[in-house]
Amino acid sequence: DAKTTQPPSMDCAEGRAANLPCNHSTISGNEYVYWYRQIHSQGPQYIIHGLKNNETNEMASLIITEDRKSSTLILPHATLRDTAVYYCIVRGYSGGGADGLTFGKGTHLIIQP
Amino acid sequence: GAVVSQHPSWVICKSGTSVKIECRSLDFQATTMFWYRQFPKQSLMLMATSNEGSKATYEQGVEKDKFLINHASLTLSTLTVTSAHPEDSSFYICSAREGSNPYGYTFGSGTRLTVV
Numbered sequence: 001d002a003k004t005t006q007p008p009s010m011d012c013a014e015g016r017a018a019n020l021p022c023n024h025s026t027i028s029g030n031e032y033v034y035w036y037r038q039i040h041s042q043g044p045q046y047i048i049h050g051l052k053n054n055e056t057n058e059m060a061s062l063i064i065t066e067d068r069k070s071s072t073l074i075l076p077h078a079t080l081r082d083t084a085v086y087y088c089i090v091r092g093y094s095g096g097g098a099d100g101l102t103f104g105k106g107t108h109l110i111i112q113p
Numbered sequence: 114g115a116v117v118s119q120h121p122s123w124v125i126c127k128s129g130t131s132v133k134i135e136c137r138s139l140d141f142q143a144t145t146m147f148w149y150r151q152f153p154k155q156s157l158m159l160m161a162t163s164n165e166g167s168k169a170t171y172e173q174g175v176e177k178d179k180f181l182i183n184h185a186s187l188t189l190s191t192l193t194v195t196s197a198h199p200e201d202s203s204f205y206i207c208s209a210r211e212g213s214n215p216y217g218y219t220f221g222s223g224t225r226l227t228v229v
Contacts, residue, residue: 034217043119043206043220044157087156100147100159100208101218 004088009108018075020107022088025069030092033064035073037084038106044087047073083111115141115211119221126197126228134192134224136207142187143209147218148180151204163190197228 005023012018024033034049048055048062050071055062061074075082087106091099116139126132136146144165149157161182162170169182179201181193190209194201208220 036217038157041204041223041225043117043208043223046217046219049217100149100162101157102159103149103157105156 006107018078020073024090034089036087039084115219117221123225131195136190141211146190146209149206
């Protein structure tokens with residue numbers, strides 16, 4: 001799986017958009033970008049994933065650059081409950097799910113009131 | 114959506130005893146489940162892959178005789194920490210993926226193990 005680089009921490013004001021960057025310059029053509037988050041003392045929660053097109057769901061938007069070497073997770077209207085560690089993970093899509101995920105250090109997003 | 118239930122959510126045990134943690138997929142069948150460990154202020158580290166009906170696959174550096182994994186059915190995997198010591202105190206998390214689920218892996222809520 002390709003390596004990812006994320007800033008260790010970020011602050012964002014409540015109600016504003018939180019933009020979390022991720023660099024994955026060694027990503028290969030068949031690898032997806034996944035985002036998970038982990039609220040303190042809980043298991044990780046899936047947020048969104050994408051291959052090359054921008055994606056949006058009820059939680060967030062994922063913007064992937066044209067060269068796919070970086071991406072940005074956008075939480076459009078951050079709330080205090082969005083304070084968590086956000087993990088950007090790159091891996092090939094495995095329909096059988098035979099391999100576990102490799103977590104980096106992630107970005108600790110702190111939403112300020 | 115897919116739900117993974119993990120039990121217990123926390124446990125305190127004496128050094129030298131064994132502790133069993135259960136991981137259940139509630140609304141889907143999981144031929145493969147995964148066990149992670151997370152120490153304070155660190156990221157999740159994959160310990161082992163649990164395969165229904167066969168032996169688990171352990172990551173390098175994880176003692177298979179200490180962390181016993183049993184995946185006897187398509188909805189249940191258990192992790193037993195044998196002869197626990199204080200250095201085994203950690204947050205243990207399981208996950209599973211439904212074969213047809215496009216949303217990736219579903220994680221349990223974790224088990225906080227404290228060995229005293």
